[in-house]
Structures are given as structure tokens and as C-alpha cells.
Amino acid sequence: xxxxxxxxxxxxxxxxxxxxxxxxxxxxxxxxxxxxxxxxxxxxxxxxxxxxxxxxxxxxxxxxxxxxxxxxxxxxxxxxxxxxxxxxxxxxxxxxxxxxxxxxxxxxxxxxxxxxxxxxxxxxxxxxxxxxxxxxxxxxxxxxxxxxxxxxxxxxxxxxxxxxxxxxxxxxxxxxxxxxxxxxxxxxxxxxxxxxxxxxxxxxxxxxxxxxxxxxxxxxxxxxxxxxxxxxxxxxxxxxxxxxxxxxxxxxxxxxxxxxxxxxxxxxxxxxxxxxxxxxxxxxxxxxxxxxxxxxxxxxxxxxxxxxxxxxxxxxxxxxxxxxxxxxxxxxxxxxxxxxxxxxxxxxxxxxxxxxxxxxxxxxxxxxxxxxxxxxxxxxxxxxxxxxxxxxx
Amino acid sequence: xxxxxxxxxxxxxxxxxxxxxxxxxxxxxxxxxxxxxxxxxxxxxxxxxxxxxxxxxxxxxxxxxxxxxxxxxxxxxxxxxxxxxxxxxxxxxxxxxxxxxxxxxxxxxxxxxxxxxxxxxxxxxxxxxxxxxxxxxxxxxxxxxxxxxxxxxxxxxxxxxxxxxxxxxxxxxxxxxxxxxxxxxxxxxxxxxxxxxxxxxxxxxxxxxxxxxxxxxxxxxxxxxxxxxxxxxxxxxxxxxxxxxxxxxxxxxxxxxxxxxxxxxxxxxxxxxxxxxxxxxxxxxxxxxxxxxxxxxxxxxxxxxxxx
Numbered sequence: 001x002x003x004x005x006x007x008x009x010x011x012x013x014x015x016x017x018x019x020x021x022x023x024x025x026x027x028x029x030x031x032x033x034x035x036x037x038x039x040x041x042x043x044x045x046x047x048x049x050x051x052x053x054x055x056x057x058x059x060x061x062x063x064x065x066x067x068x069x070x071x072x073x074x075x076x077x078x079x080x081x082x083x084x085x086x087x088x089x090x091x092x093x094x095x096x097x098x099x100x101x102x103x104x105x106x107x108x109x110x111x112x113x114x115x116x117x118x119x120x121x122x123x124x125x126x127x128x129x130x131x132x133x134x135x136x137x138x139x140x141x142x143x144x145x146x147x148x149x150x151x152x153x154x155x156x157x158x159x160x161x162x163x164x165x166x167x168x169x170x171x172x173x174x175x176x177x178x179x180x181x182x183x184x185x186x187x188x189x190x191x192x193x194x195x196x197x198x199x200x201x202x203x204x205x206x207x208x209x210x211x212x213x214x215x216x217x218x219x220x221x222x223x224x225x226x227x228x229x230x231x232x233x234x235x236x237x238x239x240x241x242x243x244x245x246x247x248x249x250x251x252x253x254x255x256x257x258x259x260x261x262x263x264x265x266x267x268x269x270x271x272x273x274x275x276x277x278x279x280x281x282x283x284x285x286x287x288x289x290x291x292x293x294x295x296x297x298x299x300x301x302x303x304x305x306x307x308x309x310x311x312x313x314x315x316x317x318x319x320x321x322x323x324x325x326x327x328x329x330x331x332x333x334x335x336x337x338x339x340x341x342x343x344x345x346x347x348x349x350x351x352x353x354x355x356x357x358x359x360x361x362x363x364x365x366x367x368x369x370x371x372x373x374x375x376x377x378x379x380x381x382x383x384x385x386x387x388x389x390x391x392x393x
Numbered sequence: 394x395x396x397x398x399x400x401x402x403x404x405x406x407x408x409x410x411x412x413x414x415x416x417x418x419x420x421x422x423x424x425x426x427x428x429x430x431x432x433x434x435x436x437x438x439x440x441x442x443x444x445x446x447x448x449x450x451x452x453x454x455x456x457x458x459x460x461x462x463x464x465x466x467x468x469x470x471x472x473x474x475x476x477x478x479x480x481x482x483x484x485x486x487x488x489x490x491x492x493x494x495x496x497x498x499x500x501x502x503x504x505x506x507x508x509x510x511x512x513x514x515x516x517x518x519x520x521x522x523x524x525x526x527x528x529x530x531x532x533x534x535x536x537x538x539x540x541x542x543x544x545x546x547x548x549x550x551x552x553x554x555x556x557x558x559x560x561x562x563x564x565x566x567x568x569x570x571x572x573x574x575x576x577x578x579x580x581x582x583x584x585x586x587x588x589x590x591x592x593x594x595x596x597x598x599x600x601x602x603x604x605x606x607x608x609x610x611x612x613x614x615x616x617x618x619x620x621x622x623x624x625x626x627x628x629x630x631x632x633x634x635x636x637x638x639x640x641x642x643x644x645x646x647x648x649x650x651x652x653x654x655x656x657x658x659x660x661x662x663x664x665x666x667x668x669x670x671x672x673x674x675x676x677x678x679x680x681x682x683x684x685x686x687x688x689x690x691x692x693x694x695x696x697x698x699x700x701x
Contacts, residue, residue, distance in 0.1 A: 330450055
């Protein structure tokens with residue numbers, strides 16, 4: 001499948017025509033791309049899908065080399081399992097996926113040759129997509145590709161890359177392999193490669209449209225989208241899950257699921273108290289569901305968000321721990337006009353309580369003085385008696 | 394915020410002292426309604442239009458960079474019970490317990506009185522009636538005496554009890570936004586126009602026009618804040634009784650002006666203090682003479698010197 005499309009000399013339009021992909025399917029794809037990146041991406045900042053299609057058609061097919069390290073291939077799966085028929089195929093027409101271990105037919109020495117050829121052919125121009133974390137501990141011996149540590153393979157391949165896209169949480173910041181106690185010393189691409197433009201697309205898995213948006217923007221005008229402080233494209237990661245969660249009204253109304261399967265869970269209430277990390281997680285999942293199926297995303301099927309796009313949350317904070325709300329807004333309830341700030345005590349009650357307390361205190365002082373006096377008095381009496389007895393005996 | 398030098402502090406104190414000594418203005422003048430500054434800004438709140446969306450509460454928090462008060466909700470919601478050190482603006486619900494379908498929302502913030510009691514109570518002029526009639530707070534002058542909290546008839550100024558170096562927190566009409574030519578945060582976001590920003594004169598006319606257009610809709614067919622407490626720069630129209638939506642029955646004259654007139658009567662020409670002081674001196678002199686006579690007699694009787 002891959003070898004026949006391996007050409008970056010033709011434009012995307014020519015390739016689509018050759019592959020027999022209809023204009024309608026392509027426009028549908030462009031519309032989806034516009035929905036996925038409503039702003040912050042130059043490519044989709046257009047009025048009509050036709051305009052987006054025109055720009056993409058003219059672009060040369062970008063050469064993509066896809067490396068797998070410590071991963072589960074979930075990110076690849078999410079790219080291919082778009083439920084719309086032939087969309088996976090469409091994606092493979094648009095980008096020239098020149099090396100991908102899961103999809104390529106070649107194996108062994110031939111596979112390695114594929115990588116070298118692809119690198120040489122488009123040196124300095126190809127986009128390197130990295131999936132999976134890179135083990136660093138003990139010289140990176142925990143993972144080898146063609147006899148070389150993953151670390152070395154990454155550095156080698158990154159040399160000729162125009163841009164690197166770290167897809168998935170593992171490649172972005174370590175992901176599951178870097179969870180405690182991190183036996184292999186797994187890190188993300190960002191920690192190893194310092195001299196190349198890197199775009200992190202964390203997520204477990206991330207939405208494929210985010211990757212396509214970045215790659216096509218790069219192919220059509222050679223720029224990368226605006227990134228946030230964690231190098232994530234802003235068009236997909238600037239809002240929290242909580243901001244646009246379909247269950248937000250239940251949060252505002254104070255309707256929370258207390259345990260799986262309870263009445264609230266069946267009614268689709270808010271999952272915050274089950275440990276949903278939505279309020280602290282920046283990702284577009286709440287508006288862009290997976291596999292193009294409505295509600296196909298964790299919260300949609302009643303599972304709390306685990307915060308997979310955030311390094312400080314996923315695989316680090318326990319599943320049922322709740323996260324702080326950073327931008328708290330009012331709920332659906334109102335304070336009364338005259339708020340009760342503790343009940344008012346009537347002056348009479350205060351006087352009675354004060355009087356009783358005073359009596360007790362006063363009584364105690366007087367009683368203690370009496371005791372002192374009597375003890376003293378007795379002592380005096382005793383000495384008197386002794387003195388009286390003295391002369392008699 | 395600069396620290397106050399000793400010199401400035403003494404100047405302010407001396408100014409205040411002189412002010413209370415000055416007796417030029419008569420008591421009648423201060424009891425008349427204070428005149429608003431020509432460019433007085435105002436907001437008009439109409440409780441019959443408010444839908445209780447609380448956009449203004451969030452806008453206020455954002456505009457003033459306040460931390461959301463989440464104490465009541467355990468960190469989940471911004472849920473203030475009342476105006477407090479983290480809340481300068483609040484939407485409250487007034488509901489008839491017997492008839493829950495009878496309800497009204499009300500917005501509470503500083504009323505920006507024309508003659509504010511807090512300003513008159515402030516010993517250091519930290520609270521001042523500034524440009525456009527905004528009652529603003531100057532942290533560099535505040536000594537934290539909280540007189541303003543006690544003086545305010547609307548219970549607006551709040552104290553930061555949980556801070557080591559507490560501030561007085563109150564709505565300042567988004568002074569920083571006014572200076573840049575924007576309207577306050579709360580009025581800028583109101584989706585229904587329940588709270589609108591404008592010049593006081595214009596809004597007063599507008600409020601009165603609403604009353605004439607909808608006879609019987611508004612309580613007492615009057616604008617709260619036109620004359621209440623001497624007039625305020627936040628005007629209210631309400632369908633429910635003003636008291637039930639948390640607007641107190643205040644006299645129709647300036648409270649601060651009344652207090653000042655009492656003050657000025659007591660200290661007029663310093664006559665009353667002089668008379669009281671003279672009386673005290675007379676009593677003391679008399680007692681001193683009696684004491685001297687007694688002491689001399691006792692010395693003669695016992696031969697011992699007076700110990701006092």
C-alpha cells in the first residue's frame with residue numbers, strides 16, 4: 001500500500017485524482033478539518049471548505065517518516081480507524097507516509113533500507129512523526145531498532161527532519177512508560193532533540209485531525225501553527241475539557257455521579273466527583289469526538305477524563321482524585337438577600353448565660369477562699385490545743 | 394502604592410483637624426441633598442429585567458483580578474454568600490417562602506453615595522470621592538481601622554480578615570477601566586440590560602421614563618438611590634419591596650452630612666468644649682482647695698506630712 005504512493009513530486013490534488021478519490025469525499029474531509037481547527041490554524045482560517053481544498057490540492061504531498069518507540073500503536077490506530085469509509089485511505093493519499101513500521105510491507109534489512117532511502121530522498125524536508133517514549137536509562141539499551149538503541153535512531157532520523165511532531169502522550173512527555181518508577185528512564189522527544197521545531201500532540205490517543213492539521217499546514221505553506229508553553233498547537237489545546245463539556249450543565253446544577261452505575265450515572269450527570277480531570281485538562285475532546293462517532297470519547301460513554309494530555313495528571317494522579325477548579329464560576333444556586341452568618345443571639349439569652357457564668361465563677365472563687373480559711377483555721381486550732389495541753393501534761 | 398511619610402500623615406491629620414474646626418458651613422446646608430459632580434457616572438439596575446445569569450459576577454472577578462470565593466463549595470464553584478473580601482459584586486435571590494414563584498434577583502455592590510458615610514468616617518482620607526464621583530480606596534493611606542465598614546449603611550466595605558496585611562475591598566466602579574474609556578466589568582457583560590452604565594442624570598431620566606411607561610410595575614413608583622442616603626450613583630428599580638431585596642430603609646438625606654452637622658454644632662466656635670472644660674476645671678479647683686484644707690488640718694493634728 002505504501003510503496004505505490006511513495007512520491008512527493010506530485011501535488012496532493014494529482015495524487016487524489018490518480019487514486020480515484022471523489023471531490024465530495026475530499027471536501028467532506030476539508031470541512032472536518034475546519035471544524036477540528038476552528039481558529040489558530042492558517043490553513044483552515046477560511047470561509048468555505050472549497051478554499052481549504054484549493055490550498056491543500058496545490059500543496060506537494062508531505063513526506064512523513066513515522067518512528068515507533070515505547071508505544072502501544074494506539075495513535076496509529078486512531079489515525080486509521082476513522083469510521084467513515086475510505087477516510088483512512090484518503091489520509092494515506094494526502095500524506096506520503098514513507099516509513100511506518102506498522103503499515104509497511106517490508107521487514108528486516110529491507111525495512112531499514114526504506115528508512116534510509118526516505119531520509120536521503122527528502123533530506124531536510126520530511127516531517128518526522130514520533131510515536132512512543134524513548135528509554136534513556138543505561139544508554140538506552142531497553143529498546144533497539146536494527147541493533148541500535150532508540151535514542152540513536154531518533155537522533156539520526158531527526159537530523160534531516162524539517163519539523164518533528166511528537167504524537168501521543170508518550171512521545172510528548174513520556175506517557176505510560178514514564179510512570180513511576182519509570183524503570184527505563186523514558187522521556188519525550190522534547191527532552192532529547194533541542195535544535196528542531198517540535199510540535200507536541202499529547203493524548204492517549206490524540207485526535208487524528210490535530211495531526212493532519214499540523215502536517216497539512218506545514219505542507220501547504222511551510223509554517224507550524226501557534227504553540228502554547230508546552231509546545232502544543234493552540235488550535236486544539238487552548239481550552240479545557242470542562243469548558244465545553246456536554247455534561248457541564250450538570251456540574252453547574254450540582255448533579256454529580258457518586259458511583260458507577262448509580263442513578264446519576266445513568267442520567268449522564270457530571271463525573272467530577274468520580275475523579276474527572278476535565279477542569280485541569282487542555283484538549284479538544286469535548287468538541288471533537290473520536291472515530292467520527294458522536295459521544296465516542298471517555299466522558300461521552302460515562303468514564304471520567306484521566307487528563308491524558310497533561311504531564312502532571314495522567315498516570316501520575318490517582319484515577320479517583322479530584323482536581324482543583326482553576327477558574328471557578330458561579331453555580332446554578334443563589335445566595336439569599338439576607339444571608340445567615342450564624343444565628344443571632346438575643347440580648348436576654350446573653351445576659352442569662354453571662355449571669356450564670358458569673359455566678360459559677362464568683363461562687364468558685366468564694367468557695368476556694370472558704371476552703372483556704374477553714375484549713376488555716378483548723379491548723380490554728382490544733383496548735384492552740386497543743387499549747388494548751390503542754391502545761392497540763 | 395507608596396508608603397506614607399510622617400510628613401504626609403501629619404499634613405492629613407492637620408487638614409482633618411482644621412476641617413472640623415472650620416465652622417463656615419451651616420448645619421442646614423449639609424442636610425440638603427448633596428449635588429453630584431457634573432460628570433457623575435452611574436449604573437441603573439432594574440430587578441424586573443435581571444435573569445440572574447451571574448455574568449456580571451464573573452466579569453467583576455475577572456476585571457478586578459479577584460480570586461473566586463469558593464469556600465462554601467469546597468473549591469468547586471465561585472459561591473459567595475455575601476459581599477466579602479473576594480467579592481465586589483454579587484447577585485442574590487429574593488424569594489417569597491410562601492409563594493416560590495414570586496422571586497426577584499438583585500445585584501449588590503458599592504452604591505457610590507453622593508455624600509458617602511465611609512469617606513466621612515475615614516480618618517486618613519484613604520477612601521475618597523474621586524473623579525466622576527467614584528468612591529475609591531487608596532491603600533497607601535489606609536490604616537485598617539475599619540471605620541468605613543461600620544459607617545456604611547449598605548454594609549459594603551469588607552476587610553481581608555485572612556491576610557497578614559489586610560486591605561479594604563469594595564467596588565470602585567472599575568476605576569481602572571473607566572480611566573481607559575471602558576465601562577465597568579459588570580455592566581459591559583449584562584445580556585439583558587438589567588444593569589446599564591451611563592451618566593447619572595441620563596439614567597435617572599431613563600429610570601423615571603420606565604416608571605411612567607409601566608405604571609404599577611415598580612415598587613412605590615420611585616427610583617431607589619435618587620434621594621436615599623442623600624442620593625447614590627447606583628440607582629435601583631424594583632418590583633419587590635426595596636427592603637426585601639436588601640436595600641435598607643435609609644433616610645432621604647445624607648447620613649454623613651447629618652453626622653457632620655451634629656459635629657459642627659458641638660464644636661461651633663469651640664464654645665461647648667470650652668464650657669465643658671471650664672466646668673471640669675472649676676470642679677477640680679474646688680476639690681483641690683478642700684483637699685489642701687484637710688491636709689493642713691491633719692498635719693497639725695498628727696505632725697505627719699501629707700503623703701500625696
